[in-house]
Structure formats: C-alpha cells, structure tokens
Amino acid sequence: MLRRTLPLTLALLTAVSLTACSNPDAGTASSSTKPLVVATAGEPDTLNPILGYGTDGASLIFDGLVARDAQNTLIPALAAELPVVNGTTVTAELRGGVTFHDGTALTADDVVFTYRSVMDPEVDSLLRSDLDMLDKVEATDASTVVFTLKYAYAPFLQRLVLGIVPAKALTGQDINKAAFNRQPVGTGPYQVTAWTPGDKLQLTANDTWWGGKPATSAVVVAFVADDNVRAQRTRAGEFDAVELAPKLATPFPGFGVHKVPTADYRGVMLPMKNPVTGDLAVRKALNVAADRSAMVTGVLAGAGEPAYGPVPPTSEYAEPSVAGTGSADTAAAGKLLDDAGWTAGADGIRAKNGQRATFTLMYPATDSLRKELALAVTADAKKAGIEIKPEGLTWDAITPRMRSDALIMGFGNPYDPDFVSYKLFRSDFAEQGYYNPGSYHSAVVDQALQDGRSRPDNRKDAYTTFQKQLAADVPWIFLTYLQHTYVVRDGVNGVSPRVEAHEHGVENSIWWNLHTWTRA
Amino acid sequence: MIKLVRRRLAVAVPVLFATSIGMFLLGAASPMDPAMQYAGATAFTTDPANLAQIRANWGVDDPLPVQYARWLGNLFQGDLGWSTSRHEPVGAVIAARAGWTLLLIGVTLAVVLAGSLLLGTIAAYRRGGLFDRGIRAAAYAVESMPVFWLALAAIAVFALALGWFPAGGLTDVTATSTTFGDVAHHLVLPVAVLTVSQAPWFLLFVRDSVADSLRDDHVLAARARGLRGRTVLFGHALRTALLPFLTLVGTHLPELVGGSVLVETVFSLPGLGAVSVQAALGSDFPLLAAITLITTAVVLLANLCTDLAYTAADPRVRIDG
Numbered sequence: 037m038l039r040r041t042l043p044l045t046l047a048l049l050t051a052v053s054l055t056a057c058s059n060p061d062a063g064t065a066s067s068s069t070k071p072l073v074v075a076t077a078g079e080p081d082t083l084n085p086i087l088g089y090g091t092d093g094a095s096l097i098f099d100g101l102v103a104r105d106a107q108n109t110l111i112p113a114l115a116a117e118l119p120v121v122n123g124t125t126v127t128a129e130l131r132g133g134v135t136f137h138d139g140t141a142l143t144a145d146d147v148v149f150t151y152r153s154v155m156d157p158e159v160d161s162l163l164r165s166d167l168d169m170l171d172k173v174e175a176t177d178a179s180t181v182v183f184t185l186k187y188a189y190a191p192f193l194q195r196l197v198l199g200i201v202p203a204k205a206l207t208g209q210d211i212n213k214a215a216f217n218r219q220p221v222g223t224g225p226y227q228v229t230a231w232t233p234g235d236k237l238q239l240t241a242n243d244t245w246w247g248g249k250p251a252t253s254a255v256v257v258a259f260v261a262d263d264n265v266r267a268q269r270t271r272a273g274e275f276d277a278v279e280l281a282p283k284l285a286t287p288f289p290g291f292g293v294h295k296v297p298t299a300d301y302r303g304v305m306l307p308m309k310n311p312v313t314g315d316l317a318v319r320k321a322l323n324v325a326a327d328r329s330a331m332v333t334g335v336l337a338g339a340g341e342p343a344y345g346p347v348p349p350t351s352e353y354a355e356p357s358v359a360g361t362g363s364a365d366t367a368a369a370g371k372l373l374d375d376a377g378w379t380a381g382a383d384g385i386r387a388k389n390g391q392r393a394t395f396t397l398m399y400p401a402t403d404s405l406r407k408e409l410a411l412a413v414t415a416d417a418k419k420a421g422i423e424i425k426p427e428g429l430t431w432d433a434i435t436p437r438m439r440s441d442a443l444i445m446g447f448g449n450p451y452d453p454d455f456v457s458y459k460l461f462r463s464d465f466a467e468q469g470y471y472n473p474g475s476y477h478s479a480v481v482d483q484a485l486q487d488g489r490s491r492p493d494n495r496k497d498a499y500t501t502f503q504k505q506l507a508a509d510v511p512w513i514f515l516t517y518l519q520h521t522y523v524v525r526d527g528v529n530g531v532s533p534r535v536e537a538h539e540h541g542v543e544n545s546i547w548w549n550l551h552t553w554t555r556a
Numbered sequence: 557m558i559k560l561v562r563r564r565l566a567v568a569v570p571v572l573f574a575t576s577i578g579m580f581l582l583g584a585a586s587p588m589d590p591a592m593q594y595a596g597a598t599a600f601t602t603d604p605a606n607l608a609q610i611r612a613n614w615g616v617d618d619p620l621p622v623q624y625a626r627w628l629g630n631l632f633q634g635d636l637g638w639s640t641s642r643h644e645p646v647g648a649v650i651a652a653r654a655g656w657t658l659l660l661i662g663v664t665l666a667v668v669l670a671g672s673l674l675l676g677t678i679a680a681y682r683r684g685g686l687f688d689r690g691i692r693a694a695a696y697a698v699e700s701m702p703v704f705w706l707a708l709a710a711i712a713v714f715a716l717a718l719g720w721f722p723a724g725g726l727t728d729v730t731a732t733s734t735t736f737g738d739v740a741h742h743l744v745l746p747v748a749v750l751t752v753s754q755a756p757w758f759l760l761f762v763r764d765s766v767a768d769s770l771r772d773d774h775v776l777a778a779r780a781r782g783l784r785g786r787t788v789l790f791g792h793a794l795r796t797a798l799l800p801f802l803t804l805v806g807t808h809l810p811e812l813v814g815g816s817v818l819v820e821t822v823f824s825l826p827g828l829g830a831v832s833v834q835a836a837l838g839s840d841f842p843l844l845a846a847i848t849l850i851t852t853a854v855v856l857l858a859n860l861c862t863d864l865a866y867t868a869a870d871p872r873v874r875i876d877g
Contacts, residue, residue: 165603234826272723432587469604
C-alpha cells in the first residue's frame with residue numbers, strides 16, 4: 037500500500053520532519069509496561085533448537101533438561117533433579133506440571149523427539165557433531181527419559197542444556213523448512229510475538245513459566261549488524277543493554293560498561309610438518325617472545341587477558357603453573373634459539389643447518405582482530421630473530437594450507453575442557469577438517485584427554501597433565517582470552533554477567549537471566 | 557507502442573535466461589562452501605562428515621547441469637527455491653524485504669528528479685550567479701563523499717546531536733505494529749542521505765543541459781517574441797534538455813540500487829541490501845539468482861519506460877516498432 041502513495045508519503049515525510057522534535061515519547065506506552073530493549077549483532081538464522089538455536093542454553097524461549105546458573109554450574113530445569121549418570125546410562129525424571137506456550141503439557145516424548153531429530157541425518161543439524169557419544173534415547177514412561185551412550189562420557193549432562201521442542205508441533209514435517217523455525221513454541225520464560233528478520237525479535241513474558249513469572253512483561257531484541265551504527269543508536273538512547281566492540285564501549289551519561297570474561301581464546305597454531313615451526317626450540321622461543329600484555333592493551337583495548345592454554349583461568353580445571361607474566365622475554369627467547377643452534381645471520385634472522393628461521397602466518401583477512409594479533413606476533417618474533425610473513429586469506433585459501441603454514445585460530449567455551457580440546461589436540465584427529473590441522477602428536481596428551489572424559493573420578497588430574505604437557509610441547513602459542521563488552525542503562529537491576537562462550541547473541545549474552553531484570 | 561512493448565518482452569526472456577546461466581557459472585566458480593557459511597563459527601568444531609551430510613541434503617555437490625535443471629524446473633512451478641543463508645523460502649525473503657527497498661528507492665528517485673530539475677534549471681537561468689556557484693560547489697563536494705560517511709554524519713547530527721530523527725530501524729524499536737507515521741519518520745534520514753548522495757550528478761547534468769539549450773535558436777526566438785521568462789525557461793529550454801536526461805535516469809538506476817544497499821546497512825533497514833550481501837558471502841545461489849533476475853527485470857523495465865517517455869517528450873522520435 038505504501039508504494040502506491042508516494043506523493044502522500046513525501047508530503048507526510050515533510051510534515052513529520054517538522055513536528056518530530058516536539059514530543060518523541062508521544063504515543064508510546066507508559067513506563068511500567070515499556071519493554072526492555074537489548075541489541076546485538078548476532079541475529080539467529082533460526083529459532084529452532086534442533087537446528088542450532090541456543091545450543092548452550094539460556095535461549096529465553098526454550099528450556100533444556102538442565103540449565104546453568106551465574107557460575108555456569110548445572111542446575112535442573114525441565115528435569116526435576118540433575119539426571120543420574122550410571123556408566124553409559126543417563127536417566128532424567130521430568131519436572132511435573134510444565135506446559136509449552138501453547139498450553140500443551142511437556143512429556144518425555146517431547147524430549148525424545150528433540151534428541152532423535154538432532155540425530156536424524158535428514159535434518160540439517162550441526163549438533164550431531166556434539167552428540168556423537170549418544171547411541172539412543174527412549175521414554176520409559178511419560179516423565180522418564182533414558183539416554184544410552186556409546187561410551188562413558190563424563191561431561192554428558194552439559195549436553196542436556198539443549199532446548200526441548202514440542203513433538204506435536206513438528207511431527208511429520210520437514211524440520212529444515214518448518215514454519216516453527218520462525219514462530220517457535222517452547223517452555224521458556226518468554227514467547228515469541230513477532231520476528232522481523234534484519235530488524236527485531238519481539239517477546240512477551242510466559243506468565244505461567246515453571247520458574248516463576250518473569251519480572252519484565254515485554255522484551256525486544258534489536259538486530260543491528262554494524263558496530264558503529266549500534267554504538268550510535270545506543271547513544272541515541274534506544275537500547276537498555278547492548279553489546280559493543282571494546283573500543284566503542286565507553287561510558288557515557290546514563291549508561292555503564294560491563295566487561296565480561298569469556299573462554300574464547302586466540303592463538304597461533306604451529307604445524308609440526310613445517311621445518312621451522314616443527315622445531316621445539318622455535319616454538320618455545322616464539323611463546324616467550326610474545327608480548328601478551330601489549331596485545332591486550334593495544335589490540336583488544338584492554339578487553340581481554342593473556343592466555344597460556346586452552347582451559348580458561350575461570351575454569352575449575354585451570355592449571356595455574358602454566359601461566360606466565362604476560363610480558364615478553366626476548367632474552368630468554370634468544371637463549372633458547374642459541375642453545376638449539378639457531379644462529380643469527382647478517383640481517384638478524386637466524387638460521388640452522390641452512391634453514392632460515394622464517395615461516396608464513398595465515399589469518400582470515402576479514403577478521404581485523406586476528407590480523408592485528410598476527411602483526412603483533414610478527415613484530416615480537418622479529419626481535420628474537422624469527423621472520424614471520426603474515427598473510428591475510430579467505431578460509432577457502434587457508435584450509436588446504438593449514439598442514440604446513442601457521443594460522444591464527446580461536447576457540448573456546450567455558451563449560452567443559454573436553455568440548456573443544458579433545459578434538460583439537462588428540463593425534464587421531466590430525467588433519468581432519470579444522471581439528472588438529474597441525475598434526476600435533478603426544479601420547480601423554482592423548483591419554484590425558486581420554487581419561488578426562490572416561491574417568492569421571494579423576495578429571496582434575498587428567499586436565500592438569502594435559503595442560504602441563506601442552507605447555508612443554510607448545511603446539512600453539514596461546515595469546516589472549518577475549519572479553520565481551522556491554523553497555524547497560526543505569527537503573528537496570530539484576531544484571532549478573534557470567535563467563536561467556538564464543539557464540540552469543542539473543543542467547544547466552546549478558547542478558548542470559550533477562551527474566552529477572554527490573555528497571556528502576 | 558504495443559508492438560514495441562511486445563518486442564521488448566520477447567527480448568527480455570533470453571536475456572533473463574542468459575543471466576540465470578551466468579549466475580550459475582559464477583556460483584560454481586565461487587570457492588565458498590554454503591555448508592560452512594550455514595555453520596558459521598560452529599564449522600570449526602563440526603565433524604567434516606556432518607557438513608558433508610548437509611551438503612548432500614541440499615544437493616549442492618551435484619553436477620552443475622543437474623542443479624540448474626532442478627532450479628529451472630522449480631522456477632516454472634513458481635518455486636524460487638530455498639535460501640540456505642536465510643533458512644526460509646526465497647519467495648518469503650523477497651516478499652518481506654523487497655517492498656522496503658522499493659519504497660526507499662522510489663521515494664528517493666522522486667525527490668532526486670524533482671529537486672535536481674528545479675534547482676538545476678534555476679542555476680542554469682542565473683548561471684554564474686551566487687546560487688549557481690554555490691550549488692555547483694556543494695554538488696561537487698557531496699559527489700566526493702562516500703554515501704556511508706554521509707549517512708553516519710547525518711546520524712551524528714540529526715539523530716544524536718539534535719534528536720530530530722531516529723538513528724536507524726524501520727519502526728520505533730518498542731513499536732508492536734508497523735504504522736505509516738512511524739515508518740515515514742524513520743525513512744526521512746535514509747531518503748535524505750540517499751537523495752543527497754545521488755542528486756549532484758543529476759543536478760549538474762540538468763544545469764549544463766538547460767544552460768546549453770538557453771542558447772538554442774528556438775529559445776532565443778521565444779524570448780524575442782516577448783514570452784515570459786518562466787515560460788521560456790520551463791516550457792522551452794527545460795523541455796529540450798529533458799530528453800537526454802530521461803536516458804540518464806534509466807542508466808543511472810543501478811547506481812541508485814547500489815547506494816541503497818549501503819544506506820540500508822547503515823540505517824539497519826530490513827531491505828534486500830543486507831540479505832544480498834549475506835547471500836553473496838554464503839554462496840546462497842537460489843537467493844542470489846532471484847535477486848539478480850529481479851534486478852535485471854527492473855533494469856529492462858526501466859529502459860522500456862525511458863524509451864516510451866522519450867517518444868512522449870519528443871514527437872519527432874518514433875521508435876521503430
């Protein structure tokens with residue numbers, strides 16, 4: 037209709053422009069029912085948990101069998117108690133009286149349907165990779181679900197945060213293309229009113245939520261992809277909470293900044309098949325030559341901390357002895373290289389037996405953070421007499437070269453050390469896609485990672501061994517852990533940041549507990 | 557004239573057909589993997605077998621002729637395909653967004669045409685005067701400014717400093733419905749920015765063109781007959797200058813579309829701009845093909861309209877139909 041009334045539109049545009057400044061709040065509802073507005077760049081592709089929405093829980097719309105509290109500790113959600121693990125059998129008893137947003141009751145069949153759909157090869161779900169230990173899932177009665185695993189897997193309960201969908205709404209449909217993916221029905225504290233892709237997601241409170249009536253009755257999640265635009269709209273006062281890049285997240289009147297720690301690290305993967313990075317002395321020298329503190333202040337604008345291993349310092353499994361001071365020790369790097377026979381040439385670059393100490397460091401060209409880290413590593417290495425040639429490429433160009441050229445990579449989630457590290461550092465995953473592309477091989481690490489998942493009584497020791505061996509072999513130079521920076525309006529109460537994963541957007545951001553937020 | 561329209565339509569079919577084949581070949585040459593794009597950051601922790609399974613589900617590893625035949629077959633049944641980057645039918649993606657892009661471009665085009673004709677003609681009439689020199693200087697200055705820079709500057713001044721207009725979005729972020737006034741208020745800045753960025757080129761052209769025709773014999777003759785200045789200017793000089801201008805509008809349309817992509821991005825408008833970029837980066841062939849075909853059709857249609865307008869504006873022009 038709008039297109040047919042262009043002249044009228046023009047006239048109105050003029051009229052509105054003249055009157056707009058008089059009363060910006062006219063027409064909006066009173067402040068008590070005004071929605072909370074949060075803004076993020078991370079618009080989901082789908083709102084169906086089976087296809088990957090809110091796989092780490094805290095999805096506002098859905099609940100899993102279990103959830104995580106402010107310390108990321110597992111607590112029961114749709115399960116009445118934390119499910120019982122008995123070898124390869126995991127039994128979950130459902131909470132009674134839970135209903136979906138459409139009023140139907142939650143039963144064990146819904147849980148079985150959700151997990152079986154993820155396992156179905158016809159369904160385009162990437163969660164299958166995370167559930168490769170799952171053999172089958174069955175309902176033994178209306179409120180009991182039994183998971184049978186292929187092998188003992190200590191952190192299995194962490195995989196039960198996945199949101200449960202109503203079987204009735206999806207049975208017999210093509211899940212990949214179901215209308216449900218855009219108009220979902222869950223059990224969570226909020227239900228979807230409307231989703232305008234590219235613009236916003238409107239949510240209203242589920243007043244009969246089993247966890248209690250949400251404090252705020254309406255929520256809007258605005259999707260603004262561009263960092264600068266999001267920052268400007270924040271300053272115009274549109275949002276109550278917003279994620280901004282560290283350099284843009286500066287305090288301004290009426291708003292405060294939150295720096296939230298993450299388990300998301302960046303580092304340099306050093307391939308063993310490269311003649312230079314395959315040398316342990318070179319890897320150790322690069323590790324001590326890296327000025328991590330300078331990277332945190334210079335590259336990350338202070339929103340980060342030095343990294344020394346794949347287990348974040350906030351984890352209960354972190355081994356403190358592998359951590360360094362954060363500053364560079366070029367003299368120690370020089371000594372390591374001297375002792376190993378790498379001697380400096382006329383141009384300051386070292387060589388050993390005719391092999392010059394030079395290698396290529398690839399980074400994805402569109403990722404400015406990884407580019408700046410690559411340049412920082414290059415500058416630090418040069419001081420120790422190692423020449424790095426940084427090269428920005430697309431992933432398609434990077435992938436075939438990962439076996440022999442170093443690469444800036446990043447991973448990490450805070451939930452369990454098994455999740456990423458098992459496939460990243462075990463030798464049997466060497467050169468499988470992005471798993472262990474550098475062909476790192478250590479029998480000690482292989483055994484420790486296996487013990488970590490199959491021997492639940494002794495996980496702490498296993499991961500201590502793992503981290504110490506990694507620090508001795510240096511298959512990666514871990515550089516920094518990132519922090520996510522948010523700007524939150526003064527007077528918003530209930531904000532309780534927790535350690536975040538790389539993936540965050542509508543779900544798992546600082547507003548993971550949005551249902552408890554209130555506004556003064 | 558009907559003959560002309562019919563003949564143009566007959567030409568349009570093979571053009572669209574060739575465009576779609578070209579799109580397919582480009583898509584095949586692209587090294588990007590749609591399954592990787594679908595996975596996003598998850599791709600790095602996903603089993604390669606899982607990604608291969610998804611590619612098999614989509615049939616994107618099938619031979620090119622097979623994929624093309626499948627796509628064409630679906631197209632003839634009215635099915636534009638499934639967008640792998642947006643996770644919904646291509647038809648639904650376009651239906652939800654094309655209207656906003658057309659609105660932005662349509663309003664902008666109207667303002668650009670009206671504004672550049674009026675200001676250009678006045679500048680030509682008083683050529684060498686203060687107004688003429690001022691507007692030319694401004695036009696050259698704006699011409700050299702990137703549109704996204706103009707957009708960010710407009711937000712800084714009119715949204716942040718003065719607070720007159722919203723900084724982005726299609727409706728108020730807390731609005732629960734789409735109302736005319738709300739949308740109009742939100743479109744003022746985007747339309748203004750796109751207009752300012754597109755207008756200089758048109759304006760300078762009109763100014764030079766009218767200035768030239770003011771020296772034409774028939775204009776001098778009209779003056780000599782004692783006709784009013786305004787009648788001479790708009791009735792005689794502008795009308796002559798209008799002919800090449802019409803051609804330009806048709807050929808300049810793609811640039812306007814390009815500018816609208818940037819403006820949509822800066823003002824977070826849910827138009828076709830952002831999804832086009834996403835589709836290109838994600839090798840989302842079905843969506844790219846549909847957008848390209850629509851754009852091609854619009855350009856062909858614009859050229860046809862230009863020709864028709866030409867015959868209407870100049871009775872001497874008879875298109876060989």
